[in-house]
Amino acid sequence: MASAHGWGHTTRLAAVVERLVTLYPTLPVYFNTPAPQWLVDVHVRGCYHYRPVALDVGIVQSNSFDLNEPATLQRLEQLVAGAEPLLDAEAAFAQEHGVALIVADCPPLAVLLAQRLGVPVWYLTNFGWDFIYCALGPRFQPWATWAEHLYQQADLLLKLPFAEALSAFPRTESVPIVVNQPRYSxxxxxxxxxxxxxxxxxxxxxxxxxxxxxxxxxxxxxxxxxxxxxxxxxxxxxxxxxxxxxxxxxxxxxxxxxxxxxxxxxxxxxxxxxxxxxxxxxxxxxxxxxxxxxxxxxxxxxxxxxxxxxxxxxxxxxxxAPPLLPLQPGTLSFDGATVVARRIAHFLGY
Structure with a gap:
C-alpha cells in the first residue's frame, strides 16, 4: 500500500513486490497505489493485482520543488472527512480476497484498515508523515499529531537506511536499502x-x-x-x-x-x-x-x-565542478527487497 506522494513510494514497494512474485509465485499480492499501472508494470515482472487507491495525501506539490500548503491542508481535511466509506470499501475488498497482512509505505490510515480487518500492519519506510508535517509549522501540527497517533498503533516498522528517528513506531526492525536493481549491464x-x-x-x-x-x-x-x-x-x-x-x-x-x-x-x-x-x-x-x-x-x-x-x-x-568524495563508501547492503520479501513470506507461512 503506497503513499499518494510522488512515485518513489510506489517504486520501492514495487521492488519488494517483484521479489515476492518471483520467489513466491503462489502468494497473491494486491498492490494498492494511486500511481499509474504502467509505472508498476515496468517495475514488476510477474503476477500481481493492481488496485488504484489513495489512503493518504502526503504533500501536494506544484512541481518537483514547490509545496502547495493550502492544497495540502484542504486535501488532508477531505481525506479524513471521507475516510469511513473509503476504509469500508477497502476492508470489504480485503476480506473478500483473504488479505492477511498489510505492508504500507507509509499512509497513516493503513492502521485503521488493518484494525477493521483484524490483521497486522507493517510499515516499510525511512520517514513518517508526522516528521514531515511537524517541520511545516503550526498549521500542520494537528496533522503531525494525527499521523503520529496512528503510527503508534502499528505492529511493526521495517526501518530503511537514510531514515529519521521514526520514534512513533513501537516495534522496529532495521532492513537494508530497498532498491530496484538494474536488469541489464x-x-x-x-x-x-x-x-x-x-x-x-x-x-x-x-x-x-x-x-x-x-x-x-x-x-x-x-x-x-x-x-x-x-x-x-x-x-x-x-x-x-x-x-x-x-x-x-x-x-x-x-x-x-x-x-x-x-x-x-x-x-x-x-x-x-x-x-x-x-x-x-x-x-x-x-x-x-x-x-x-x-x-x-x-x-x-x-x-x-x-x-x-x-x-x-x-x-x-x-x-x-569536481565532485566531493564519499565519506563512507561501500558500507551499505542493497538486498533489502529480497530481505523484506522473505520476511513477509515467512510471516505468511510460505
Missing amino acids: RAETRAQLNLPPEAQVVLLTFGGLGLETLPYANLLDFPEWLFLTTDRQAPSLPNLRVAAGDQWRMAELCAAADLALIKPGYSTVAECCACGVTTFCTGRPNFAEAAVLIAGLREQVPHYILTPEQVQQGPWTFLR
Whole structure:
C-alpha cells in the first residue's frame, strides 16, 4: 500500500513486490497505489493485482520543488472527512480476497484498515508523515499529531537506511536499502538506448512530477556530453536523448550514466548509491526528509550539492565542478527487497 506522494513510494514497494512474485509465485499480492499501472508494470515482472487507491495525501506539490500548503491542508481535511466509506470499501475488498497482512509505505490510515480487518500492519519506510508535517509549522501540527497517533498503533516498522528517528513506531526492525536493481549491464542499456559506449552521459531526473522549469537550453553549453531524460515534454536538442518512462526504470538509466542530476527522493538516491554513480543533487526546501537523504548520499557516492536556484536559473557551470568524495563508501547492503520479501513470506507461512 503506497503513499499518494510522488512515485518513489510506489517504486520501492514495487521492488519488494517483484521479489515476492518471483520467489513466491503462489502468494497473491494486491498492490494498492494511486500511481499509474504502467509505472508498476515496468517495475514488476510477474503476477500481481493492481488496485488504484489513495489512503493518504502526503504533500501536494506544484512541481518537483514547490509545496502547495493550502492544497495540502484542504486535501488532508477531505481525506479524513471521507475516510469511513473509503476504509469500508477497502476492508470489504480485503476480506473478500483473504488479505492477511498489510505492508504500507507509509499512509497513516493503513492502521485503521488493518484494525477493521483484524490483521497486522507493517510499515516499510525511512520517514513518517508526522516528521514531515511537524517541520511545516503550526498549521500542520494537528496533522503531525494525527499521523503520529496512528503510527503508534502499528505492529511493526521495517526501518530503511537514510531514515529519521521514526520514534512513533513501537516495534522496529532495521532492513537494508530497498532498491530496484538494474536488469541489464551498462553496455546493454547504452546499446538499447543508442548511446555510444564512449559517451559521457548525464541523467536528468526529478521524480514523477518532472521539472517544467528546467532550462534545457543550458545543455547546449556542453556539446561534448549526452544528456538523458524521461521527460516527454523535453525539447529536441542534438545532445539530449529521451528514454520512454513506461519502458525504462531509473535503475537501468542510472547504471548507464556517468553522472546523475537529481532531487533528493529516496528511490532515486538509493538507485544512485546502488549504481555508484556520481550524483549532483539539489536541496529540497520545505521537505524535512531531504536533509536525511543528502547526508546519506554524501556518505556513499561522489557528490555535489546544489540549490534549486542553481538548477532552475543561470548557466550550469556547476556541471564542471569536481565532485566531493564519499565519506563512507561501500558500507551499505542493497538486498533489502529480497530481505523484506522473505520476511513477509515467512510471516505468511510460505
